[in-house]
Amino acid sequence: MNSSDALDTLTLDAKARKVAVLGAGSWGTTFSKILADGGADVAVWARRPELAREITESNRNSDYLPGINLPERVTASASLPLVLEGAEQVFLSVPSQSLRANLEAVRELIPADAIVVSLMKGVEKGTGLRMSEVIEQVLGIDADRIAVVSGPNLALEIAKEQPTAAVVSSRSLENATLVAMTATNPYFRSFVNTDVIGTEFGGVLKNLIAVAIGIVDGVGYGENTKASIITRGLVEMTDFAVAYGARPETLSGLAGLGDLIATCESSLSRNNTAGRLLGQGYTFTDVVKQMNQTAEGLSSVGPVLELALAKGVEMPIVSQVAGVLAGTLNPRDIAPHLTTDPMPQGE
Numbered sequence: 036m037n038s039s040d041a042l043d044t045l046t047l048d049a050k051a052r053k054v055a056v057l058g059a060g061s062w063g064t065t066f067s068k069i070l071a072d073g074g075a076d077v078a079v080w081a082r083r084p085e086l087a088r089e090i091t092e093s094n095r096n097s098d099y100l101p102g103i104n105l106p107e108r109v110t111a112s113a114s115l116p117l118v119l120e121g122a123e124q125v126f127l128s129v130p131s132q133s134l135r136a137n138l139e140a141v142r143e144l145i146p147a148d149a150i151v152v153s154l155m156k157g158v159e160k161g162t163g164l165r166m167s168e169v170i171e172q173v174l175g176i177d178a179d180r181i182a183v184v185s186g187p188n189l190a191l192e193i194a195k196e197q198p199t200a201a202v203v204s205s206r207s208l209e210n211a212t213l214v215a216m217t218a219t220n221p222y223f224r225s226f227v228n229t230d231v232i233g234t235e236f237g238g239v240l241k242n243l244i245a246v247a248i249g250i251v252d253g254v255g256y257g258e259n260t261k262a263s264i265i266t267r268g269l270v271e272m273t274d275f276a277v278a279y280g281a282r283p284e285t286l287s288g289l290a291g292l293g294d295l296i297a298t299c300e301s302s303l304s305r306n307n308t309a310g311r312l313l314g315q316g317y318t319f320t321d322v323v324k325q326m327n328q329t330a331e332g333l334s335s336v337g338p339v340l341e342l343a344l345a346k347g348v349e350m351p352i353v354s355q356v357a358g359v360l361a362g363t364l365n366p367r368d369i370a371p372h373l374t375t376d377p378m379p380q381g382e
Contacts, residue, residue: 051075051217055122057137058154059086059111061099063128065190066154066218070126071108072196073220079111080118087111103194119144124152124217126184131157131166132334138173150210151176152203153183156238158338165235179207182214183231185238185290187297189304196222202289203227204234226289233281237290239335240275242306243353244268245298246333249310250359250366263371264352265299271350275339278346309333313359314366336360 052075056067059081067077081087090096090111094104112118119125125145129137134155145151151174153166164172167181186201193199203218203225205211215225228234244265251260272295273286285291298304305326312322323333336357343350352371358364 051123054124056126058128061190064096065194071106077109078118081111084113124150126152128154187293200224204231230282230285233285234290236276240272241295245306246310248299249307250314253311253314267371
């Protein structure tokens with residue numbers, strides 16, 4: 036049976052009945068709600084037993100989603116074996132730099148036929164690996180069993196059931212479709228593609244551009260500056276992703292342009308918030324202390340620039356963000372430069 040024939044046999048009955056979500060932060064909890072509202076029974080792993088208790092007994096996560104009621108289908112535990120038992124799909128929502136350690140802890144617990152889904156947007160320091168590559172390496176599973184989710188997905192808006200869309204990507208179109216059906220409900224629609232590289236890098240790179248937008252916002256620059264950086268930032272994102280094998284059209288879709296707009300324009304964005312604090316004069320250390328949650332863009336700047344250098348891709352906006360983080364560039368000097376060449380460049 037070829038892939039198109041296999042897809043023809045899929046029905047809504049193929050939705051996963053039991054899923055596990057590792058991570059009870061704002062996005063992990065919100066995605067648990069998405070899955071439960073789509074009909075799945077969701078077991079969430081929360082590192083802190085008291086948070087697991089609140090989710091199960093009160094249907095709330097007051098630390099990360101205050102005021103949001105969670106479906107009764109969502110339960111939580113601090114016990115990894117309990118959460119993972121019988122899961123058909125396992126969704127990972129932990130900080131990108133701690134993914135490897137978390138995977139090593141659950142490697143023997145993930146059911147043999149479960150699809151493993153990354154909800155994370157980052158690049159591992161030291162290795163430069165995308166999250167799906169870390170999953171494949173640590174778990175030793177076939178890439179067809181791995182999927183990634185990305186798109187314009189600000190957690191609080193989705194938790195409030197404001198309509199949005201995302202893309203599920205896997206090398207296996209059948210598995211991408213299975214995950215997308217599980218992660219679809221009246222307010223959340225999942226599309227599919229097989230461009231894992233483009234989908235993941237779109238989610239990583241837009242965070243870096245969002246930090247730049249936050250910086251110029253904090254400085255006090257207006258919409259022209261921000262629109263210029265967003266537009267030229269998309270060029271940097273596309274050049275980088277294509278150099279690593281992505282399809283350019285992926286960066287014009289939900290995982291690229293869609294996610295870029297949402298992350299750059301919203302005060303709910305952690306990366307935008309981090310950049311705004313930098314623009315207001317706070318040091319990198321101060322920003323990290325003030326942020327209650329992880330801003331993945333801050334930890335991805337270095338690895339992304341190393342990867343860009345390896346492929347000869349120019350990323351002037353991201354380089355300027357690195358300069359601000361290092362304290363070598365005044366936030367007021369950040370601008371949508373393409374190169375240091377004074378001659379006009381073609382767009």
